[in-house]
Amino acid sequence: GAVVSQHPSRVICKSGTSVKIECRSLDFQATTMFWYRQFPKQSLMLMATSNEGSKATYEQGVEKDKFLINHASLTLSTLTVTSAHPEDSSFYICSANLRGDYGYTFGSGTRLTVV
Amino acid sequence: DAKTTQPPSMDCAEGRAANLPCNHSTISGNEYVYWYRQIHSQGPQYIIHGLKNNETNEMASLIITEDRKSSTLILPHATLRDTAVYYCIAQGAGNQFYFGTGTSLTVIP
Numbered sequence: 001g002a003v004v005s006q007h008p009s010r011v012i013c014k015s016g017t018s019v020k021i022e023c024r025s026l027d028f029q030a031t032t033m034f035w036y037r038q039f040p041k042q043s044l045m046l047m048a049t050s051n052e053g054s055k056a057t058y059e060q061g062v063e064k065d066k067f068l069i070n071h072a073s074l075t076l077s078t079l080t081v082t083s084a085h086p087e088d089s090s091f092y093i094c095s096a097n098l099r100g101d102y103g104y105t106f107g108s109g110t111r112l113t114v115v
Numbered sequence: 116d117a118k119t120t121q122p123p124s125m126d127c128a129e130g131r132a133a134n135l136p137c138n139h140s141t142i143s144g145n146e147y148v149y150w151y152r153q154i155h156s157q158g159p160q161y162i163i164h165g166l167k168n169n170e171t172n173e174m175a176s177l178i179i180t181e182d183r184k185s186s187t188l189i190l191p192h193a194t195l196r197d198t199a200v201y202y203c204i205a206q207g208a209g210n211q212f213y214f215g216t217g218t219s220l221t222v223i224p
Contacts, residue, residue: 006158032210043202044159044214093158097210104149104212106158 003027004096006107013084013114021079021110023094029074030096035067038091038109050077084114119203124219127197133190135218137203140184147206148179150188152199153217159202162188193222 003026013019023033031052036044048069049057056069066088068080081088095106120138127133139148147166151159163170163177165186170177176189190197202217 004158034211036214043216044153046211046213049211091156095158095212104161106151106160108158109156111156 004030004094004105004107006094006110008110009108010111011113013112015085015114016083018080018082019084019112021081021092021094021112023077023079023096023107025075025096025105028096030077031074032097033071033077034095034097034104035069035077035079036093036095038093044093047079081112084112086114088112089114118213119205119215121201121203121215121218123216124221126221126223127190127193129195129222129224130192133193133197133220133222135188135190135201135203135220136185137188138185139203139205142183142205144183148177148183148186149204149206149212150175150177150201151204152197152201154199162201164206193220195222195224198222 005024005026007022011019033050035047037047038044046059047062050069050071052071052074058064066082071077089112091109091111093106093109095104147164149164150162153159163172163175165177165179167179167183179186198221200217200219202214204212
């Protein structure tokens with residue numbers, strides 16, 4: 001079935017540095033990918049919709065200059081958390097829009113810890 | 116996009132059917148109902164989806180009421196590995212998924 005690979009699975013970074021998270025669709029082309037953030041014991045919150053070859057669409061309240069999204073190809077979207085702070089520590093998950101029997105496929109998530 | 120309402124938690128005995136309800140009273144005619152589950156610290160896993168007909172696959176059955184204002188996910192023989200948070204999502208025309216709070220299902224031995 002359709003697979004979305006997310007890397008890294010865990011990252012620890014120092015406050016003030018930037019972190020890049022990759023999301024790849026392994027056996028299908030994804031013109032649209034979605035990025036979510038999940039804090040402990042809470043639900044997933046949609047951050048942005050990533051469209052191949054165009055600018056991402058951010059949800060209200062999500063800072064586009066802090067969470068940079070690049071979707072340069074049909075199989076890769078990246079989320080860069082710039083100038084990370086401890087409050088950015090969270091579980092980040094991507095998903096890809098694949099029609100058909102597979103529904104929407106999610107990556108395994110990235111646990112970001114900012115120290 | 117329609118909002119969904121689910122009970123925050125449920126228990127189910129191992130081997131019995133787990134019936135997870137979802138209310139989506141404001142759903143529109145072109146919005147699908149999707150069910151996903153999330154085991155701790157993993158990405159959500161697709162279970163099933165439907166528009167207005169009942170659906171069944173190897174994992175579960177989805178029963179949608181005739182007026183489409185609610186649905187029930189049925190896990191026919193729950194196992195301990197089915198312990199997870201289950202999300203019911205009404206997907207809109209923009210293709211985005213907005214997750215609600217979900218139901219935390221605990222399967223008890």
